[in-house]
Amino acid sequence: MQxxxxxxxxxxxxxxxxxxxxxxxxxxxTKKVSNPALKEALTSHLExxxxxxxxxxxxxxxxxxxxxxKKCHGMQGLVEExxxxxxxxxxxxxxxxxxxxxxxxxxxxxxxxxxxxxxxxAMRLGEQEAVDLLQETLDEEGQADKxxxxxxxxxxxPGLEGSEDSEDGEESDDAEDARGGGMLASxxxxxxxxxxxxxxxxxxxxxxxxxxxxxGGKGRGNGExxxxxxxxxxxxxxxxxxxxxxxxxxxxxxxxxxxxxxxx
Numbered sequence: 001m002q003x004x005x006x007x008x009x010x011x012x013x014x015x016x017x018x019x020x021x022x023x024x025x026x027x028x029x030t031k032k033v034s035n036p037a038l039k040e041a042l043t044s045h046l047e048x049x050x051x052x053x054x055x056x057x058x059x060x061x062x063x064x065x066x067x068x069x070k071k072c073h074g075m076q077g078l079v080e081e082x083x084x085x086x087x088x089x090x091x092x093x094x095x096x097x098x099x100x101x102x103x104x105x106x107x108x109x110x111x112x113x114x115x116x117x118x119x120x121x122a123m124r125l126g127e128q129e130a131v132d133l134l135q136e137t138l139d140e141e142g143q144a145d146k147x148x149x150x151x152x153x154x155x156x157x158p159g160l161e162g163s164e165d166s167e168d169g170e171e172s173d174d175a176e177d178a179r180g181g182g183m184l185a186s187x188x189x190x191x192x193x194x195x196x197x198x199x200x201x202x203x204x205x206x207x208x209x210x211x212x213x214x215x216g217g218k219g220r221g222n223g224e225x226x227x228x229x230x231x232x233x234x235x236x237x238x239x240x241x242x243x244x245x246x247x248x249x250x251x252x253x254x255x256x257x258x259x260x261x262x263x264x
Contacts, residue, residue, distance in 0.1 A: 008121040009065045015114050016056045016067045018075035022049055022107060025079045029104070032086055035097045037151050042104070045144050052140070055133040062129060078107050094159045101152045108145040115141065 001007055026049065030042040060067045082103040089096045115138045122130040 004121065004125060008118065008125060008127075009060075009063070010070070011114065011118040011121060012056055012059055012065075013067055013070040014072045015111070015118060016053065016060075017070050017072035018111065018114065019049055019053045019056065021072065021075050021079050023053070025082060029082060029086070029100055032092055033097055033100060034092050034094065035151065035156055037155055038097055038101065038148075041144070041147050041151060048140050048144070052137045055137055059127075059130045059133055063127065074110060075107070078103070078110060081106070094156050097156050098152060098160060101148050101156070105145055105148055108141055108148070112138065112141050112145070 001010060023046070026042060026046050030039055030046070033039045033042060057067065082100070085096075085099050085103055089099065115134050119131055119134040119138060122128075122134060
């Protein structure tokens, strides 16, 4: 490739190869689909794909280059993944439909990216006719992708979630019952703790009363001891006074003896 024009032509050839691979694979996938809305959407998109191939052929003709000779390996891989899913699923039904929607949407997203690139190149080259044709296809691919998402979310996945939701609900109820039992046990423990606390409070109050009583008794005993000590002090004081009186009498006798000696 030597120019932007060459790059654009290679992009168109790659998309052309991708669309033709889809034309071959889509009918096989549609046969395995169970959901009526999904089957109708894929049948409608098959017709759109044919029109998209025609648009690519119109672009190549107007710009004077030939299509073909190029293999889109990216789309080849996506188609192979879809075929593998069909082989791995043992039974048809909602689960297979959900898996196929995922595979088909990968294809849609690949196409949206490819057409978006080609459209940007066409705009740069000033090829307005090609821009309009590519934009028309982009709009269809975007609508197809949204349609698949709607079918998946509104019709297919809810059917698959039903049994799981029921099991989850039962497990949730069991968990709630278990938590309820735990709360009852907790309440009983709290009541027991409150009872024990009340008993301990009563014991503490009784101990306080006994301690106060003993303290009062000791106080009275100390008062009595003090009183007895005071009485003994007073008695001692009396003896001391008596001794003083004795001393006075002794002094008197001594004085008398002195006087009599002086007279002789």
